[in-house]
Amino acid sequence: MEELINKDIQIAETIPSEYYVDRDIFENIKNKIVNMWHFSAHEDQLSENNIVPIRHSKELMGEAIQLTREKVIKSLSNVCTHRGMIINNEPSNSKTMRCNYHGRTFDLSGNFKNMPKFEEVKNFPRGSDDLIDFSTVRWKGLIFTSTKKTKLPSWIKVLEDRIGWMRIEDFTHDTNYYKKYDVKANWALYVDNYLEGFHIPYVHSDLNEILSYEDYETEIFEGGVLQIGIAKEGENAFQIPENSKDFGKRIAAYYFWIFPGLMLNFYPWGLSVNLVIPISVDRTKIIYQRYIDNPSLIEEGAGGDLDKVEKEDRNIVEAVQIGMSSSSYIRGRYSPSMEKGVHHFHRILTNI
Ligand code: FES
Numbered sequence: 001m002e003e004l005i006n007k008d009i010q011i012a013e014t015i016p017s018e019y020y021v022d023r024d025i026f027e028n029i030k031n032k033i034v035n036m037w038h039f040s041a042h043e044d045q046l047s048e049n050n051i052v053p054i055r056h057s058k059e060l061m062g063e064a065i066q067l068t069r070e071k072v073i074k075s076l077s078n079v080c081t082h083r084g085m086i087i088n089n090e091p092s093n094s095k096t097m098r099c100n101y102h103g104r105t106f107d108l109s110g111n112f113k114n115m116p117k118f119e120e121v122k123n124f125p126r127g128s129d130d131l132i133d134f135s136t137v138r139w140k141g142l143i144f145t146s147t148k149k150t151k152l153p154s155w156i157k158v159l160e161d162r163i164g165w166m167r168i169e170d171f172t173h174d175t176n177y178y179k180k181y182d183v184k185a186n187w188a189l190y191v192d193n194y195l196e197g198f199h200i201p202y203v204h205s206d207l208n209e210i211l212s213y214e215d216y217e218t219e220i221f222e223g224g225v226l227q228i229g230i231a232k233e234g235e236n237a238f239q240i241p242e243n244s245k246d247f248g249k250r251i252a253a254y255y256f257w258i259f260p261g262l263m264l265n266f267y268p269w270g271l272s273v274n275l276v277i278p279i280s281v282d283r284t285k286i287i288y289q290r291y292i293d294n295p296s297l298i299e300e301g302a303g304g305d306l307d308k309v310e311k312e313d314r315n316i317v318e319a320v321q322i323g324m325s326s327s328s329y330i331r332g333r334y335s336p337s338m339e340k341g342v343h344h345f346h347r348i349l350t351n352i
């Protein structure tokens with residue numbers, strides 16, 4: 001069968017507009033992506049607290065999930081096995097967890113410990129009285145969770161090979177910074193837009209002063225895309241070690257996108273994690289959190305005024321959403337030099 005998005009970008013057509021406006025297509029895709037690997041937190045968030053509910057987990061993974069840290073870090077269900085109450089709403093530090101509804105307790109591995117007034121209950125407790133322990137993967141301080149027992153993500157090796165030299169595990173969570181944006185557009189339009197630097201000179205005048213448009217690089221890999229922004233003369237860049245294949249380049253930003261909606265943006269000041277959360281066919285929530293390496297560089301360079309760039313992107317994708325419901329637009333074509341990240345995403349999306 002001919003593929004919807006041709007492998008050859010020179011002849012391929014973009015995703016049909018129905019992908020961005022059809023409720024059934026949206027639901028079908030959303031059901032598939034909820035149980036993939038998703039970002040939960042950075043380990044620094046578990047340094048003072050050993051129980052940390054993941055605020056975005058319900059909308060992104062379809063489950064209320066909490067991280068717990070004992071000997072290992074676990075992603076546990078945050079739903080009480082008695083009558084379904086949410087156990088923890090705030091980070092805390094404790095050896096046990098107690099549900100505030102009727103007092104059932106669990107240990108930090110999710111094992112049922114105690115329940116008042118249950119002495120007469122027969123065949124109790126059972127395995128199903130423990131909290132579900134979801135899959136967890138850690139890489140250099142970043143914690144990923146999947147609600148399905150699934151193989152380790154291949155993109156970890158890509159990150160390791162490329163930026164394994166960064167001391168990401170030592171970055172500190174900026175607790176005062178948690179930004180949420182509501183976008184009136186389909187989540188895939190937000191991702192499309194992120195995956196090309198093509199629009200930078202047209203949409204982001206300030207960013208365009210910092211990045212060298214002609215040197216912008218895009219690489220694809222299984223499950224993701226890496227874009228590299230090269231700094232113009234005099235702008236902030238990474239100090240790249242000799243053992244990196246990027247040694248000698250003046251890199252202002254590494255933009256990693258991992259399917260479906262994880263954006264790991266590394267700047268000389270640290271890491272901005274952007275999560276793209278599909279809410280409905282034409283509503284998307286974006287969450288920004290940040291983890292800091294070098295605080296003195298934070299307002300500078302390509303990772304400086306992220307709010308302004310975000311607003312510029314939002315205006316664009318909301319306008320494109322209107323375009324997607326027009327009877328006069330169905331599909332377009334790709335620029336082979338500028339849109340190979342978008343092409344790669346569309347091939348993943350239409351083959352899941
Ligand atoms: S719902 Fe948790 S103890 Fe009843």
Ligand SMILES: [Fe+2]
Binds near residue numbers: 193194203309313
């Ligand atoms: Fe943009």
